[in-house]
Amino acid sequence: MIDAERSPLLTDLYQLTMLEAYFENDLEQTAVFEFFVRRLPDQRNFLVAAGLEHVLEFLEGLRFDPEELDWLARCGKFKPGFVDRLASLRFTGDVDAMPEGTVFFADEPILRVAAPMPEAQLVESRLVNLLHLQTLIASKGARCVLTAPDKVLVDFGMRRAHGAEAAMAAARASYLAGFAATATVLAEQRFGIPTVGTMAHSFVQAHDEEEQAFLRFARCHPGNAVLLIDTYDTIRGAHKVVELAPRLAAEGIQVRGVRIDSGDLCEMSREVRAILDAGGCRELKIFLSGSLDEYRLGELLAADTPADGFGIGTHLDVSQDAPSLDCVYKLQEYAGVARRKRSSGKATWPGRKQVFRHLDAAGQLSADVLGLVDEKASGRALLEPVMAGGRRLAPAPALESVREYCSRQLAALPDALRALGPAGEPYPVRVSDGLKALAARVDASFA
């Protein structure tokens, strides 16, 4: 079976039909496309760029395998000469991009591709697919991290992520945004992300006595067991843990903590904390889970819920309150001439652009300027060259360093943008005079 994550056939049919027409009409000059989000979801004051590493991997590995070429030749949609051209197609272009973990806003390109038109066009669908997903989750994860900066946050969402790639992307993007760990085993194997876990209700239910389930699990995982105490009655579960702790301690086994997954989490945490403390189990941690997101985290912390860690599942992995971004990959220049889509409500800024960021005296974000790459604008230029001639300019940075960079990016967010609700004023992104003038010239050429 063809691997969908790698295959250039994971694309929209029109990319291939357009390619055929590009080849037939020698439209193979340099095209410049930019990826940006047209409008932030109402529930987002900022976004966190992610997915670049997978885009670069995809571009470096782009090729049609014999099985794919054979199918294209047989599917009845294309001329034989076109399939022959595809056989030798590789990505030979240049890419500039914001580093993963960069905070960005509407209309700001986070990635620019400059490549011969057929190559730049073909990669659109998958490139959008990769950047959209990881940016979506990193942005959601960052909101959780900003809400609970001192707590242990863990990605618990694999089972309801939208498929295998989404689960892996969610583990990576949330870790990048500051999560401490994930429950997804393959994410540790592939990305080196720490994994943690507790136990499921089924383990408790498989025993006639809850105590026995706790004892067996703790003995199997000495020092590392987090016992799930809400299968039947959370309070009774907590008392059982207190009763068992000395017996286990006599065997040299320390229980790490308890998890509560249902009921009034704040009230239950308080009662359980009191039971554990009164029973000499002060060092046991309390982990909470169950339909948590940044809003719920905020409520729990505002109520001084005595929890040490939180498993954030479905709401993180599907970005429940904003499950998609209005992101696009648009042609801004072809054959050296700036281009502009003028569709009603969907007009774009033409030309090769750069984002210039300004900080205030305290190091907080104060304003961005959307300008042209060759403008002499002040501020830090956020898009950097990452690929030239189809090859990466540097090896992929370690995920840990991306995570630290993202942490510094989040630390520079002004308070209004950190709020979970809408910022009073959107963050200022000014369009440079040079860019406005170019847009006017492009429009005039169509008048």
Added chain:
Amino acid sequence: MIDAERSPLLTDLYQLTMLEAYFENDLEQTAVFEFFVRRLPDQRNFLVAAGLEHVLEFLEGLRFDPEELDWLARCGKFKPGFVDRLASLRFTGDVDAMPEGTVFFADEPILRVAAPMPEAQLVESRLVNLLHLQTLIASKGARCVLTAPDKVLVDFGMRRAHGAEAAMAAARASYLAGFAATATVLAEQRFGIPTVGTMAHSFVQAHDEEEQAFLRFARCHPGNAVLLIDTYDTIRGAHKVVELAPRLAAEGIQVRGVRIDSGDLCEMSREVRAILDAGGCRELKIFLSGSLDEYRLGELLAADTPADGFGIGTHLDVSQDAPSLDCVYKLQEYAGVARRKRSSGKATWPGRKQVFRHLDAAGQLSADVLGLVDEKASGRALLEPVMAGGRRLAPAPALESVREYCSRQLAALPDALRALGPAGEPYPVRVSDGLKALAARVDASFA
């Protein structure tokens, strides 16, 4: 790189830590787990079961490869004996399930696994992941199909689906639910789903003159070109199509239609239809796209928008208004004893269950009964044996026949459930006396 779609490491860490404890304590008797949705999203009156075929593929192929075993042995979390046990682990259990395409409701199991505890437990995370995604999209797609039963609906959502597997699942699940086609090329290669496509704004923008872009695309794809007319000005675009049509006809080339992707789609469609008709292009179809979903479809059709087909993208592929389902896979019996989770707000019905469906005289769904497998209940039993001893009982049905079955299922929906808004009364799912009695007995055993 390990293939995430196949790997048993795409699971939650606790599945493996529980397995270690199951093995150490000889908890290997038969466990019965059921997958069901606890509560429908507010925006859904029914759901459509999908994903079973991929679950069966996953179960049949379940094994730890040498690379996976080697990593598990080295990761420092498990004892060597456990990794040895995993090496020989296969899925040897039985599965009963509702056929893909079956309409179902809250609390109704759509799949039951009966297998030795470690096997039944291990597969939880991925099994939920697969059933959740495809059921989510099939259910969203069915709402679109019910809203626009006579229109050509096409999945356009690959680029903003949550990753590669989600894009493939969306193409399949929406087709199963009655969509006519997808734009995702790999879905035709893998599943035989028809693909269609139009052209992108970039193709138009790459030309100095829109006319030239239209001519070249039509000549490259004679008989099959759908021209995108909203890049600069939709009305002028429509006039250009009318002007070009006779020139192309003289070359023996028929344009198939036009696409409009922005602006007031209803008003634009009317004006464009009038221009095409007045210009002798009555046979040209109008396709619409741009943030469409079942609600927008309903508005457009209520306003008699003269469109022939619709591209439904992001909102379908991420199930925008309800991006997740509250679905679970719960232990209902172990070692012959019925089990019940009693967590606050998350209690389950114990035992091996069956769903019995009743139709009214007109063949419409009238009521379901949630009962025990061995109850002599009337109505059609919806869960059927599909796997025994780890092997499928029959080859996978053709996707076309699943699609026809789903179409009959949707045809049997009463009007209240077809509505896009909440049904006045939820569909009646009665709990049988036998099941209530069993639940009471299980509770009493814990008193």
